[in-house]
Amino acid sequence: MxxxxxxxxxxxxxxxxxxxxxxxxxxxxxxxxxxxxxxxxxxxxxxxxxxxxxxxxxxxxxxxxxxxxxxxxxxxxxxxxxLITDATNLVKKSKEEEELAVKLTEIREAQAVAVKRHFQMAREGLPLPGRDKKILVVDDEAYNTEVLEVILTSLGVPKGRVVCCLSGKEALAELEGSIQAEDGSSGFAMVFTDLSMPMMDGYRLASKIRRLYGKAMVKKEDQPTIIALTGHTESEYFTHALAKGVNQVFSKPVQRDIVKTCLLERGVPVNL
The missing domain is CATH 3.30.565.10 (Histidine kinase-like ATPase, C-terminal domain)
Structure with a gap:
């Protein structure tokens, strides 16, 4: 051609x-x-x-x-x-991947510190910051939400605290209803969202979530952690998601140990 x-x-x-x-x-x-x-x-x-x-x-x-x-x-x-790849694009992509690697390393280091702290708190029976809060799972494929719900409940998260939504619009409505006007805190500790969704994708959802909590004057540490899940492996998808307010990005299918680590980092009680 x-x-x-x-x-x-x-x-x-x-x-x-x-x-x-x-x-x-x-x-x-x-x-x-x-x-x-x-x-x-x-x-x-x-x-x-x-x-x-x-x-x-x-x-x-x-x-x-x-x-x-x-x-x-x-x-x-x-x-x-x-058939031919532009060398300029290769150099640009290489630089973007290096920057992403540095950012992901910083995230993992901060995650390791938080996991260690919350793991120790759990062992000592101290109250965790994510205790009694809910987990929001967003994916336009019901099967994917069901799989993640099974993983979460197997880790000790009560089924009643896992809320599944099939669209970004539905997820935003859940989050809006959870913001308590009297103290500005959120009823959700975490949001697991697919990136590729019709109407409102995971990038737009993450951006809207950050604006929603910013408008409500919710402190950054009290906002839900946003975990993005994607079938893509290219660095630009990860970089774009992080720029939109996503905390971490993982490739599908997400592993149980990764979910466990994310919960520990946020201070959500899990089965140790």
Whole structure:
């Protein structure tokens, strides 16, 4: 695929004459474990990873993956990959990754100090700052919220203190209702949010959360810790999330030990 003045690209197209995909369902195709309920009777073996992995690989090579489909007429999937990478972009990306590595190291060091302090408090039976507060889980895929809820409850967080939302708008409403006017404190210790969500993604949600608590004059240490979860591994996604007010970013699927460490850092009682 050659265009005057542009870098050469490889374009791969796959066409089928199947059922077709609704526009609203097309947004789910490239998410990890994104399966369409309407097609599960036809495809009983797929787990929803193929297209998300294809998208990650294409983007790693400066490309993209798209889908064009009409109900009853089939679908066309296209993967476009750049053949030549601009050296200037490589240098810029390398510098961004170095800056991100430094920032993540600082976060981990601060996290280690907090975990050690709260771990000792827990062992001594002292009240923790996250005690009696709730955990908010935000993801537009119900399955993902259920998985994280299972992890949290297995670590000792009471099920009644885990609140699951399927959109950023719903999450903001929960947070607004939790801010107590008399002392400005929050009923939520932490927010676990997906970054790739329709309507309001995790970046916008984090930014709105920080503005919400800033407007309510809530001290920084009393605001909920925001943990972002993403299927992306590129440094720019992590950097952008941290700039929007996210405290830490982890790749999906998140591990139980990572969740445990995050809870300990925030002072939420866990099963030791």
């Amino acid at each position: 050659l265009t005057k003045g542009a870098r050469p690209k490889i374009l791969l197209s796959l066409l089928d004459s199947g059922l077709g995909i609704k526009v609203i369902d097309q947004m789910k195709l490239f998410k990890l474990f994104g399966r369409l309920k309407s097609n599960q009777k036809v495809n009983t073996k797929g787990v929803g990873l193929g297209l998300s992995i294809t998208k990650m690989i294409s983007e790693e090579f400066g490309g993209s993956v798209t889908v064009h489909s009409k109900r009853g007429r089939g679908s066309t999937f296209q993967a476009c990959i750049s």
